Amino acid sequence: MTMNARLKETAHVTGIEWLDSENALLRLNAPEAARLAQPGQFVLLAAGQMLNRPFGVALTDPDAGMVTVGIKKVGIGTGALLDLEQGSAIRLLGPFGHGFSLDNVNRAYVIGGGTGIFPLLFLLHVLRSRGVETFAGCGFRTLQQALLQEDFSDVSDQYLTACESGGGDVSGTAVDALDALYLGHGRTERTRVFACGPIPMLRAVNRWCETHDVAAECSFEARMGCGFGICRGCAVPVLKAGALDYDRCCVEGPVFDRRLIAWEALS
Amino acid sequence: MTMNARLKETAHVTGIEWLDSENALLRLNAPEAARLAQPGQFVLLAAGQMLNRPFGVALTDPDAGMVTVGIKKVGIGTGALLDLEQGSAIRLLGPFGHGFSLDNVNRAYVIGGGTGIFPLLFLLHVLRSRGVETFAGCGFRTLQQALLQEDFSDVSDQYLTACESGGGDVSGTAVDALDALYLGHGRTERTRVFACGPIPMLRAVNRWCETHDVAAECSFEARMGCGFGICRGCAVPVLKAGALDYDRCCVEGPVFDRRLIAWEALS
């Protein structure tokens, strides 16, 4: 955060692009956020309820002043956001949070599942623009549920879908995609896994990384009060000197080095 | 009320006609209410808040399924209603309440002030259609604040405005208009005063009627909980066998025979 930015603006909906019956890309004109956002960071949107709703930034176009977030309709706030009409004005706060580290990496395995795939799109774009090799794998229950395949292919040196029910490039979960990608490309000194998705997926990624001794950064979700560090609502269990502690998903996270996480304390 | 009517419908805004910067006519398509409403009755509109807001019916067109209410913007709910766009759907309950008695009257003095003038328009229309002589007087602080003068003239045998600051047909309050009208037309056996407006006005009308021994029906406003008789929130002080009691503005009222009201208990 910087004292020069208000980190609050009135965003205007420029369009909603439905990807399937539940998921859509919400395109917002929000010049400040577009200028400031880094991959892995999130914005808070006022969604007709009391508390703001956090969404990872899925794409930015700083020149056009555009921010895109991918939203899955799961409840009242996401429902209201996806009912907005073109031109509607909504309050946007952010970008906030500690995003993915982009330095010291030349080969990236980018692994996603669920709504976790949205912010990874932004990450891949930026990694690509920095000349990092990008291998992406996303897990879906069925191939019908696969989203943004083309977009991911466009920004990856290789992109694999994994479907539990078969039909994907790989049968199984996102970690099976990771495994397949790794088998093909292996590691450099500066290889890193970037993961965003549901906790069981992150847990499996962590285990895989432990086995293969690969660094990983995982992006977490937590029920947030404020989203900018003052309420301590968004606890993520971490280990500090071997002891359990709670970091803030909205400030120290949402992206954490996998080695910091107290995996056994995660539910 | 009748078991055949739901007394609840989705009304559609067909237009908002601003009369000045604060007052407007809200025109609603609400066929059931249009069919059922009687002069002096009110409808409840959902105004974006928890509790519904009551408004006297100002005009109906049963054939077109139209109900018009006059609304003065005084707070959050009235503000929201007058911000509605054409075509918006809102919940309407009613019509409710005990309206003006239309029988046994052949000469009517119809006296209004404030937002009280709106429901009187409906009353005048119906009285007129029943062949009753109608003399109307409305009080305004200044002539600039006078509303609906033409509409009132159209449905009155004589219509007088009264302005405290001068400039009206009569100088003074609505009661001075009543006085002037009465001076010109006097009484029959079946003469009645109909009044709707702020309490000081109603109080003055009552005093005038006492002095001149004329029957009067006064329409009251009360802070309402439900609007249809179940909460007892809308107390209007009345005298029952000489003792103070509280009737419901929404069921026994909003129109009361002036002799029933406990005027000293009214604040």
Place this chain on the structure above:
Amino acid sequence: MIDMRVRVGSLVFDNPLLAASGTYGFGREMSEFYRLDRLGGIVTKAVTREPRIGNPPHRIAETAGGMLNAVGLQNPGIDSVLRDELPWLLKQHVPVVVNIAGRDLSDYVVLTDNLVGSGISAVELNLSCPNVKTGCMAIGSEPDLIEAVTRACKRVADVPVWVKLTPNVTHIGDMAKAAEAGGADAISLINTLLGMRIDIRTRRPVIKNNTGGYSGPGVFPVALRMVHECSQAVRIPVVGIGGIHTAEGVIEMMLAGASAVQIGTANLIDPYAMPDILDALPGLLTELGAEAMAALTGAVQPWQEGAR
């Protein structure tokens, strides 16, 4: 087919939705909107020994999350209720619970006695109205008094006695236990939270009684917590009240420990609130994989300490 019936002690209701006292009158006005026999039951407006004219207006104010009221127990008195209201209401084929309010123990006993043989399903002792000077909440915040009044009424009652508790206390569980000790057949809660609002222009309280009872969706989390706490504290059934406006709210209250619920403020906002909730319940239960409403009572699984 979902079994919607619920049991509150010896009473069985066709469904768990009872109209809450003071938000349904004596049913007559509501019968214009729909047939009352759709409901699980109706709790009447509070009845007192003598007619009461209630508090002067304004009695109502809106507030974020709900409303304040200080009606002050306006009612025609027990004689008139027995003569003019109950005979009609009992003919509507819906169980009737009469809510009674008094200034002291003897008022409650006399009222209970007056209701013997009247054909109602239960008496609800209103030990919780915050809008009158004596009795009610003053009794309902003292365990000894709760127990004494309950015991005395039980002695004369020919139907189950429910005790309606106020949330304006430190230890709600103790109040529930006092009612149980006095022999209550069930407790019902919550009545309204004591609140106040001031008109910043006139500098006057918006309610003539200065304070009023706060009800509506904004009291739901407090009500749910107290229903849960009481259901853990006593063995008698708990009737859950407070801020229920949706089918989801009904389920949540049942899970917390309620055997049935009462709907209050929702009726004022939409006269069809209760039938609409009733219509929504079977589908929601199916979605939740529940086959019988009664099976939800107390089915919450609290987190154990140290759980993750």
Place this chain on the structure above:
Amino acid sequence: MIDMRVRVGSLVFDNPLLAASGTYGFGREMSEFYRLDRLGGIVTKAVTREPRIGNPPHRIAETAGGMLNAVGLQNPGIDSVLRDELPWLLKQHVPVVVNIAGRDLSDYVVLTDNLVGSGISAVELNLSCPNVKTGCMAIGSEPDLIEAVTRACKRVADVPVWVKLTPNVTHIGDMAKAAEAGGADAISLINTLLGMRIDIRTRRPVIKNNTGGYSGPGVFPVALRMVHECSQAVRIPVVGIGGIHTAEGVIEMMLAGASAVQIGTANLIDPYAMPDILDALPGLLTELGAEAMAALTGAVQPWQEGAR
């Protein structure tokens, strides 16, 4: 020019808006949004003797009218606060009140003692947090304990001692009197209402601690009533807290008897809530014909009985 200053005992604040404990951290994050010296003052997150990691997640849930939280006093402990937080915060040219929480009397005394000479403006004894097993609310619902803890802290404190009260009690006035008897320089209230919500799909409480503290606009009428009640019960100043989200809410709370106010949940919803309210206040005061903020304190005119 409106005089925005207010006085709480011997302390003068530039304006009546203080950030409430637990909803402003130690100010650092908020300083990214605006200069902290705009505020009347800042009350820190609760500080305990030892570092506390707080409760496991979920700690937060939304509810009609506000939110539930059960953070569980996560804080780095008094030593770290004195070393890492206060020096920075005190440099921001804004009065600092430190909110302290303990399990027993001696915790409060040690904490107060640790804060001697630290340069803060006041200590706020948190006798009201509902989300921990011992201390806090358990102390704050017993007048004897309130008085004892207050007296013991007053003995060691070198700055005014405020006592923050819980609304989860029967007689809030008695709690205020106990604080006054113990020598408190001011009382502040309300802390959160104890509430609960259940996820109807998982049948689990939405908060891992099972219950949580309810805050936000939905608690305002309860807070206002209690502030009014306390301001009548004691002579020491009252700091009004609970559900204030607008300039109008500030005025209403002042009229009810508050000498200053604290803003909590509003900060979470919009980081600019406090400066926005501050910007709106002078215009509103002018509209109301008031020339000095302090003149509003307790200026409500309650209705007299029998008034019309």
